Amino acid sequence: MSQIVEALNIGQPQVSRHLRxxxxxxxxxxxxxxxxxxxxxxxxxxxxxxxWFDSFSILWEERLDNFEEYMxxxxxxxxx
Numbered sequence: 001m002s003q004i005v006e007a008l009n010i011g012q013p014q015v016s017r018h019l020r021x022x023x024x025x026x027x028x029x030x031x032x033x034x035x036x037x038x039x040x041x042x043x044x045x046x047x048x049x050x051x052w053f054d055s056f057s058i059l060w061e062e063r064l065d066n067f068e069e070y071m072x073x074x075x076x077x078x079x080x
Contacts, residue, residue: 001037 022028030039
């Protein structure tokens with residue numbers, strides 16, 4: 001945890017609180033190693049999130065393609 005405190009430049013109580021919340025949400029797990037608590041990410045929830053985002057990729061690709069066409073048409077009209 002001390003590495004996280006140093007890297008983020010926030011207090012140890014805030015880091016502990018956030019890690020507890022992430023742990024309760026199933027996003028991280030912890031294990032004790034001597035006097036330390038080692039945290040690691042749980043892959044499954046992030047894979048689920050990635051699949052959920054993928055379900056929207058076709059929709060966003062179509063919308064962005066339509067926006068690109070609109071902008072190209074707009075530019076052509078403006079150049080006339």
